[in-house]
Amino acid sequence: MPFTNPYADAKDGSSDLSVEARGWQAGYDAGVSTPPEVPPTQASRHGGFMNAWAEGAIAGNADGRAEGWRLRPVTESSGLVVRVPGSEPEAGGETGEMAGEFAVAWKSVGDAPLRLMLGQFAPDADGGSDVWLVGRALDKACTGKGGADRLYLPICVDPPHELSGDDLNDAGYWHGDVTDSFDVAGKAAAQHALKRMPHFPGLVRYRPAGTHNFWDWLPLGQGRPEEP
Template structure:
């Protein structure tokens, strides 16, 4: 079972402790780095850096036992060695076009879904803890009022080309995205339509299920598209 963030505790006006954010950022890097535990980035806050190192070691350990995860971030999309594809488990129209799924990690797509489901959520701390914030929104008090609350949510994504600075975390990381939907069929149709008009195109679906506090999600590539990046 994946390790949990040991720094989560009472929140203040600025959200969870900075150590909690550091641990999650390090964990995301470690669980997607099969070669070695990654080095911590330079930062002026020693608490964030120390927690980042702990998270990276925990994530690397979980990657070795739970399975390595692909991380969506700036630069080319690459699947880490050992990240095995499995059946997507989707059924109904269009399911055969999205037949496989890859375990994935990373906050950018979850921040987009969080913005859609909870407009006005402060990005100041959800940059690292988007998965935790999103799970709380979808499963906490009032979640029944949220469209798709508690069930899978889908986000059509294209892995290229770069789209420049816009204040949109996925565009800034170099990816196109469509609309958040609780419907697999609707999201799949939008991804397929984008695949027909964008070149190069590496389309698919981000599938998020509110299971725990991690930035975990599934990547469902459109198998009829160009998958050379994977």
């Protein structure tokens, strides 16, 4: 099992997570997606943040070594999903009409797709102001809606465009609607790819993972991302 945030229930004030909780999760996300060594500690004026960040980075590195490294989407410019050096794709493990088009998956981490999925799947759920809480909220939402074990979001890299107020779109991605049906999401991704030049079309697959912002990237056909 992946390490979990030991500061998850510590709060600064009535509602905000503690600095240590935020620091640990930031370090974990960096550690699980930057093989092979533990990343250097992020500088901060807050000693507690730095110490927790270092602890999280060690835990993330341990999980990366034990369970496989995870990639993080690049949202600063192009929106491309970049494969972590040394990682290997795993089987998608899906069945149904679209299964052959989504044969492999890369383990991924990051809150951007999950925040949108949470907003569509459980609009009344509170994802909190801290990004890593999205994983916990989505996990609880899946449990509370009949035990949904997988969610899918059709998605692809979108060329530069005017800001729309949709956070995922503004980060450089087109997306469809979240669904618990693999075939429905697969058809939406395939139809989008037929209408315009495809830019790494595929699916975000979420499987409940406790507090973690873990998801899988299932590339569509020949649109799969290659190692840079």
